[in-house]
Amino acid sequence: MRRLGTVTRTAQGLAIVRCTDGDPTPDIGTMAVDESLSGVGRVVDVFGPVDRPYLAVSPDDRIRLPDLLGTKLYAR
Numbered sequence: 792m793r794r795l796g797t798v799t800r801t802a803q804g805l806a807i808v809r810c811t812d813g814d815p816t817p818d819i820g821t822m823a824v825d826e827s828l829s830g831v832g833r834v835v836d837v838f839g840p841v842d843r844p845y846l847a848v849s850p851d852d853r854i855r856l857p858d859l860l861g862t863k864l865y866a867r
Contacts, residue, residue: 795823795834795846795864801856806832808846808864816844822867823848831864 796810821834831854836847
C-alpha cells in the first residue's frame with residue numbers, strides 16, 4: 792500500500808487529491824482507500840504538474856464527498 796495524497800477539495804462529484812512529493816503517480820483505475828483500508832473510490836484522472844500532480848477520485852456511492860476533505864488516501 793502506498794500513499795496517494797490528501798483530499799484538498801471536491802469538484803463536480805469528484806474528490807481532488809494532491810499527490811505527495813516523490814511518490815510515483817498511480818494509474819487510472821487504481822483503487823483508493825482511507826487509513827482504515829475502507830474503499831473510497833477509484834482514480835479517474837491525473838492532471839497538473841508532473842512533479843506533484845492532482846488526482847480526481849470518483850467516490851463509491853456510499854461515500855459523502857464533504858466527509859473526505861482533509862482525508863489521506865492510499866493506493867490499494
